[in-house]
Amino acid sequence: MKLELESTILPANVDFQNFSTRVQSIAFTSDGKYIAIALNDRVKIIDSSSHHLLDRLATKSDYITCISFQPEASNESCKLAVGHADGNLLSFKFALRNANDSLFRNNKKTLVNKFEETSPIFQIIWNTPTEIIYGLKSGVLKVGNLRSNVAQTLYSVDSQLVGLSMSKNYLISAHSNGEIQKYSFGTILQEPSVSKHLQLQAKILCVEAAESLAIGLCDEKCGLRFFDDEGEMEVVDVNKSTETNQTITAISKSPNGKTIAVGYYDRFDIVEKNASNSWTNSKIVKVENMMAVSSFGWNPSGSQLLVGSSSGLLNVYSTKKRSYNLHDEFQITHVSLTDVVIKRCNQTLGRDYHITSTNGEEILDVEIISSLNSPILRYVVARTNSSLILSDLNAESKSSQFDFTWTGEGEIGKSIYIEEDSTFCLAHHKNKVHIAEVGSTKLTDFESISQTDVHHPISHITPFYIGGERVYTFDSEDFSYSTSSLRFFKDTDCLCFAHLKDEATIAFTKFQNGQKKESTIYHSENILFLELDDDSSKFCLALDTKRDLILLDLSRESKKVLLSSCSYAQFVPKSSTIVAKSEDKNGMNVWYTPSDVKTSELIPIEGNIYSMEREGNDVRVETRSGGESFTYSLDAFTSS
Numbered sequence: 001m002k003l004e005l006e007s008t009i010l011p012a013n014v015d016f017q018n019f020s021t022r023v024q025s026i027a028f029t030s031d032g033k034y035i036a037i038a039l040n041d042r043v044k045i046i047d048s049s050s051h052h053l054l055d056r057l058a059t060k061s062d063y064i065t066c067i068s069f070q071p072e073a074s075n076e077s078c079k080l081a082v083g084h085a086d087g088n089l090l091s092f093k094f095a096l097r098n099a100n101d102s103l104f105r106n107n108k109k110t111l112v113n114k115f116e117e118t119s120p121i122f123q124i125i126w127n128t129p130t131e132i133i134y135g136l137k138s139g140v141l142k143v144g145n146l147r148s149n150v151a152q153t154l155y156s157v158d159s160q161l162v163g164l165s166m167s168k169n170y171l172i173s174a175h176s177n178g179e180i181q182k183y184s185f186g187t188i189l190q191e192p193s194v195s196k197h198l199q200l201q202a203k204i205l206c207v208e209a210a211e212s213l214a215i216g217l218c219d220e221k222c223g224l225r226f227f228d229d230e231g232e233m234e235v236v237d238v239n240k241s242t243e244t245n246q247t248i249t250a251i252s253k254s255p256n257g258k259t260i261a262v263g264y265y266d267r268f269d270i271v272e273k274n275a276s277n278s279w280t281n282s283k284i285v286k287v288e289n290m291m292a293v294s295s296f297g298w299n300p301s302g303s304q305l306l307v308g309s310s311s312g313l314l315n316v317y318s319t320k321k322r323s324y325n326l327h328d329e330f331q332i333t334h335v336s337l338t339d340v341v342i343k344r345c346n347q348t349l350g351r352d353y354h355i356t357s358t359n360g361e362e363i364l365d366v367e368i369i370s371s372l373n374s375p376i377l378r379y380v381v382a383r384t385n386s387s388l389i390l391s392d393l394n395a396e397s398k399s400s401q402f403d404f405t406w407t408g409e410g411e412i413g414k415s416i417y418i419e420e421d422s423t424f425c426l427a428h429h430k431n432k433v434h435i436a437e438v439g440s441t442k443l444t445d446f447e448s449i450s451q452t453d454v455h456h457p458i459s460h461i462t463p464f465y466i467g468g469e470r471v472y473t474f475d476s477e478d479f480s481y482s483t484s485s486l487r488f489f490k491d492t493d494c495l496c497f498a499h500l501k502d503e504a505t506i507a508f509t510k511f512q513n514g515q516k517k518e519s520t521i522y523h524s525e526n527i528l529f530l531e532l533d534d535d536s537s538k539f540c541l542a543l544d545t546k547r548d549l550i551l552l553d554l555s556r557e558s559k560k561v562l563l564s565s566c567s568y569a570q571f572v573p574k575s576s577t578i579v580a581k582s583e584d585k586n587g588m589n590v591w592y593t594p595s596d597v598k599t600s601e602l603i604p605i606e607g608n609i610y611s612m613e614r615e616g617n618d619v620r621v622e623t624r625s626g627g628e629s630f631t632y633s634l635d636a637f638t639s640s
Contacts (some may be wrong), residue, residue: 001336003283003305003317009051010037010314012289013241023308024221025066027295029078032352034104035297036312038067043102048299051316054104055094062086068124068132078103079112079146081132083121089134090114091146096569100398107273114149115144121162125171136162141183154183155194167257168578172197174215180445198231205248210257211273216248224248224262224271234279235349252296254305256339256356259319261305263293268307275337280521287315301354303333303341328367329379337362341379342393355391357384368393370417379425381416385500390416390425434503467548491530496537498530506530506542508554531569533576539594541569541578549580552595561595563589568609572619579621580611588621592636606630 025038070079091113119138163174171183186192250263272282297306361384503526525544549566607625
């Protein structure tokens with residue numbers, strides 16, 4: 001990890017005897033926009049991008065020991081929990097006065113909860129938006145319910161609390177007698193439980209439950225120890241230049257748990273989990289006259305690390321492994337192997353966007369693409385060795401990650417197709433078309449259209465409009481006809497796809513409500529062209545090598561020849577009405593009701609059909625003959 005000093009928010013106090021400016025605790029809002037900084041007697045709230053002071057909070061209690069923001073807060077209100085040395089735990093609510101205000105400017109601050117204890121509040125952890133877990137210096141662990149304003153004891157240890165951390169579904173507490181307690185949260189099938197996880201023969205200074213259990217000890221080496229889930233000590237590749245006899249004063253894990261910041265006197269270290277899954281001391285940062293590191297704060301995206309000290313110094317460091325620009329519009333920063341932060345190049349204020357690899361694999365490539373009918377770059381596409389990550393920059397929802405092996409052939413940004421404001425995404429890779437949902441987990445895996453390759457190898461996907469709706473043609477290097485057809489219906493959240501399994505076998509796939517339905521229809525001749533109707537995808541047109549136009553009824557899985565020597569065929573946009581022309585006739589055939597193919601109309605026309613457009617119930621067909629253009633209306637369709 002690379003660390004760069006971004007700015008100094010608070011300078012060091014030259015009067016080292018004045019500890020009123022000591023940085024006691026640091027907290028970020030869940031979206032990373034705002035930072036709360038606790039000094040001894042007050043809390044300052046700043047903007048995480050500009051570092052400008054936005055608000056102050058004086059709690060009118062004893063000196064502050066710890067603070068924490070409510071998770072999953074909205075843009076209209078947010079709660080901040082503040083612990084004090086006199087045993088008071090206070091919860092303040094920040095709310096907008098009106099829609100044009102900022103959450104931390106011209107706001108309304110209200111004390112909404114108060115828990116009174118007889119021992120200093122040591123640390124606060126939000127369990128849910130309505131529950132706060134807090135540890136008392138005396139060794140008692142409690143949970144406070146913000147709705148009832150009642151606290152219950154989880155467990156207690158007859159030894160002072162020196163560390164508290166939560167990971168996954170359990171809570172870890174460290175005590176001055178060397179005990180490490182583990183509290184497992186209950187499930188539907190299992191009751192909550194507490195047990196002694198470790199007993200160490202050394203004084204514990206701090207603890208952090210990251211991907212491994214990190215414990216700072218005060219023994220002959222004054223070092224950091226790592227333990228696995230079974231309590232076995234792990235090997236750490238310690239930097240040889242590290243002074244191992246310094247006392248650890250603070251410790252904090254990164255949001256993904258793969259990096260730990262360790263504070264000492266006038267310095268802090270960065271310890272990371274490397275590719276071989278072992279911990280290594282990767283960075284040592286020395287800061288003169290900083291004095292002891294008193295607190296750390298990580299941006300939820302992992303892109304910033306705040307380091308506070310007993311001298312009142314507060315520095316902001318940007319964290320990154322590599323950084324680059326995309327399309328001269330976005331700055332892409334890999335803050336860890338599994339986390340990427342995206343920021344607009346011209347962005348001075350506002351929220352950074354964060355994507356993470358949930359399967360723990362390294363994010364290798366990132367691309368930002370537009371939808372098929374909009375030039376605006378909006379969708380994030382990233383890949384690991386065995387998965388594809390899809391996300392919408394306009395959506396607050398988390399990214400979706402699908403199992404999908406990308407061999408590296410072709411750029412991911414040129415092989416992903418997304419319809420504007422829809423949940424569906426097409427991925428074309430190695431002659432296959434795949435379907436996923438952006439920002440959703442309806443489809444738990446990345447669904448392939450077919451277990452076998454689409455029969456004619458697809459060289460690229462070409463989108464075009466018919467009547468304002470998107471239609472896709474799948475083109476082959478050695479085949480000039482559209483042998484696949486796809487329709488997406490926003491109203492019913494349904495996607496239908498038709499393609500050839502072989503020259504004469506037509507396969508249909510329908511996705512709706514997270515379910516996939518497949519069917520197959522066989523034909524005696526090779527198929528040249530396929531098109532699904534644009535109304536409900538109950539019908540499909542097919543043209544074979546004999547130039548026969550076939551109507552496929554998907555609900556009945558039946559077929560019928562409509563026309564011979566066919567030179568043109570198309571569904572009227574947003575309907576199942578069929579317009580077709582035979583080379584043997586000087587007119588166009590119209591089937592208004594495909595389920596009754598006997599009821600068709602033959603409309604005399606000049607020349608060949610060139611295009612068809614629909615506006616409301618007005619359908620116009622343009623023909624061309626000898627350089628002249630003619631327009632015809634489907635009167636029966638208009639009156640229907």
